[in-house]
Amino acid sequence: MFNAVIDAPFGKVGIRTGGATVREIVYLPETAANYAPDCALAARTAAQIVRYFEDASAGFDLPLAALGTxxxxxxxxxxxxxxxxxxxxxxxxxxxxxxxxxxxxxxxxxxxxxxxxxxxxxxxxxxxxxxxxxxxxxxxxxxxxxxxxxxxxxxxx
The missing domain is CATH 1.10.10.10 (Winged helix-like DNA-binding domain superfamily/Winged helix DNA-binding domain)
Incomplete structure (x- = not known):
């Protein structure tokens, strides 16, 4: 389950959060249903992604989960x-x-x-x-x- 699914110029973007961090961002096809952000961090992440789609030089300032090797x-x-x-x-x-x-x-x-x-x-x-x-x-x-x-x-x- 995603904490938000937003429109993207190429389809959709799914956002997963957990606690105080972003846990995953996923590219989804156009057929995925939109889902309004259900928490402040999902809304903040969605807003920054939309800003990037409007301006490719826009940066991100998000707390990312400590994942990976x-x-x-x-x-x-x-x-x-x-x-x-x-x-x-x-x-x-x-x-x-x-x-x-x-x-x-x-x-x-x-x-x-x-x-x-x-x-x-x-x-x-x-x-x-x-x-x-x-x-x-x-x-x-x-x-x-x-x-x-x-x-x-x-x-x-």
Missing amino acids: PFQRRVWHGICAIGPGAVLTYGELGRRIGSESARAVGQACGSNPFPLVIPCHRVVSASGIGGFAHHGGDGFFRNVKRWLLAHEGTSIR
Whole structure:
């Protein structure tokens, strides 16, 4: 169950909170039912996401749950240093954080529970757009990634 489901230009976004933290942000298809925020943190998260959809340079200031392995958190921290309109390849991000494995970086990107807030869409394959949210191939998730990159002024096919 989500604490909120809001409209997005590519479908919907589901928000889960727990206690005083955001626990998960999920991309959902257009067919998902909207759900008004049921707590102050869900409303705050929804408002910041809407602000990002209006202005790609808008930042986020949300309490995120301490999830993930130490390596995943290192990757996610590295992702946060990539500004709107910029991209890094999985390998480039890996080198920045001291990892030799582009594949491990890609897996950590796919496991990111806070997309948009931790903008994993800014990490791409050396040969193109790459996967998204553990989904390869064309389809809903890759189209979300394309929309987010285009929204930020970057076009990668």
